[in-house]
Amino acid sequence: MLYFVGLGLSSKDISLKALDVLKRADRIYVDNYTSLFMNSDFKVVLSEYVDQAKVSFVDREFLEGEDYRRILKEAALRDIVIAVIGDPFIATTHIFIRIEAEKAGIPTKVIHAPSILSAGISATGLQAYKFGKSATIVFPEEEFFSTYPYEVLYDNLLRGLHTFFFLDIKVERSRLMRVEDALKLLLRMEEFENKGIIDLGALGIGLGRIGSDNE
Amino acid sequence: MLYFVGLGLSSKDISLKALDVLKRADRIYVDNYTSLFMNSDFKVVLSEYVDQAKVSFVDREFLEGEDYRRILKEAALRDIVIAVIGDPFIATTHIFIRIEAEKAGIPTKVIHAPSILSAGISATGLQAYKFGKSATIVFPEEEFFSTYPYEVLYDNLLRGLHTFFFLDIKVERSRLMRVEDALKLLLRMEEFENKGIIDLGALGIGLGRIGSDNE
Structure with a gap:
């Protein structure tokens, strides 16, 4: 089984359901490039609940390149997780891996999480x-x-x-x-x-650190 | 403090952060009318972690009527939670209560959750x-x-x-x-x-039970 687990926007956004899956998984690949701010916090929370030996933090090249074949091979035999900040399929390219998995007859499952x-x-x-x-x-x-x-x-x-x-x-x-x-x-x-829609008087709302304690 | 806590789309979507807040809160009002399907499941999960005596399941009349004044009075003195299925401010009217709380000088905090x-x-x-x-x-x-x-x-x-x-x-x-x-x-x-945009050959995707085990 191949799980796509959303981690949410801050380390404590991890849900009870996600935690169940992470604890039981044989290997966890953490997408390490969609966000910057929470990696260290997140490592702390993960290390509290999950055996660190089975966690790999991977970069864009890994998840968007040919390594997905390796992930599919593993997922055909064991429970593999791709963990992603936010919800797994908002603004990421992991949908490609899901489609390839389904084509290869490997069941997939999504654990949703807060998304930006x-x-x-x-x-x-x-x-x-x-x-x-x-x-x-x-x-x-x-x-x-x-x-x-x-x-x-x-x-x-x-x-x-x-x-x-x-x-x-x-x-x-x-x-x-x-x-x-x-x-x-x-x-x-x-x-x-020059369509005259933005000037210094235009109203906008700036959002930062959504989901963190100083949102 | 007045917390708006998102519960997500299924009972195990509750996050570690939401659980912290629910455990520490003095009173929890659960919005019981935004969704149907998960109320019973959710009661089971809540009862595992939270003292039932402080939980009230409330209806639309309660949260959209004058009872918000009572909630604000309580929140001025203690930690009160309004818990909502999904993310607290997507397609609900609770933003009104938040604005009134802020006007009254009562600090508020949002705990995000998966939203439909x-x-x-x-x-x-x-x-x-x-x-x-x-x-x-x-x-x-x-x-x-x-x-x-x-x-x-x-x-x-x-x-x-x-x-x-x-x-x-x-x-x-x-x-x-x-x-x-x-x-x-x-x-x-x-x-x-009669603009000719929908016929029986149109492509649509039907979604049901998102976030549940049989999504």
């Missing part, structure tokens, strides 16, 4: 119904500056909908986008596109 | 980014049949976006809308609006 998508919307206090399409604001690359988030915002504003922006993270380079960085990028997009 | 919004999107395997506005398909009343969900679907389809439909629940009448009921209603909306 619902927890973030919940934390704003706004109606979930009134959110349109979401988008990620990414760090500009040297040769590339996308105004895509601006277009999504424009389209949602026309419809009277809120927009949820995810902020980029580059775990390999230990870079996390801050709210002020994202705002600066949005203002720069406004300069390019 | 993110768990449902996750369970489809589709990209969370590609969902537009969501809507609820409600049971038609005698004199009232709304085609609002159809309009939302139409608008999202025009823009190449998926639509997430919540299905109605009437806990007081023990009625849960099934996927086939929702599909019938969508086909009826098509008859009214």
Whole structure:
């Protein structure tokens, strides 16, 4: 069996159900690249409940490269966990591994957990119904500056909908986008596109450390 | 302190953090009307960890009526929990109580949990980014049949976006809308609006019992 276990947004978000699965599993691969902030906390909580010898923290290359074949081979014989921060299938690419597992006849199971998508919307206090399409604001690359988030915002504003922006993270380079960085990028997009939808008086809500004690 | 604790989608979705708060709280009001299916399971899990004498299961009238004043009075002096299935602020009206508490100078805290919004999107395997506005398909009343969900679907389809439909629940009448009921209603909306977006060959994904063992 191949389990996809969501760990939630802070180390104590682990659910009773997730804990059951983690305790019983033969091997646990922890996605170590979707988030930065909680790795150390999370290691402490895991070590309290789970035999450390069976836990591997793995990087993007491992989970998005050819190593998934190794995981499938193991999961055909034993109980293997891929553990992911947040809910396992929000904004991650692990769905590919699930599809390959199901194709190979290996049963899979998902343990849900708080995701930034619902927890973030919940934390704003706004109606979930009134959110349109979401988008990620990414760090500009040297040769590339996308105004895509601006277009999504424009389209949602026309419809009277809120927009949820995810902020980029580059775990390999230990870079996390801050709210002020994202705002600066949005203002720069406004300069390019010039539709007059963002100025310094625009109302936005910045969210940080959602799910942590100083949310 | 007033805590809003998410219980998740099945009884074992309770997190370590939620359990800490529930154990320490002086009184726990459980929202008993947002969902039907898990109340009995949930009572069993709660009774394992929490002193039953301090737990009250309350109905919509209690949490949406004037009793919030009583809750605020208690929360000014002691640790009070409002426990809700799913994440506390997705599609519920408890945000009102939080705002009143903050106005009265009573500190509040949210414990996030899996919500049908993110768990449902996750369970489809589709990209969370590609969902537009969501809507609820409600049971038609005698004199009232709304085609609002159809309009939302139409608008999202025009823009190449998926639509997430919540299905109605009437806990007081023990009625849960099934996927086939929702599909019938969508086909009826098509008859009214006649934009040719839904026919028996349309692709949809029906989700049920998300978060439970037979998801």
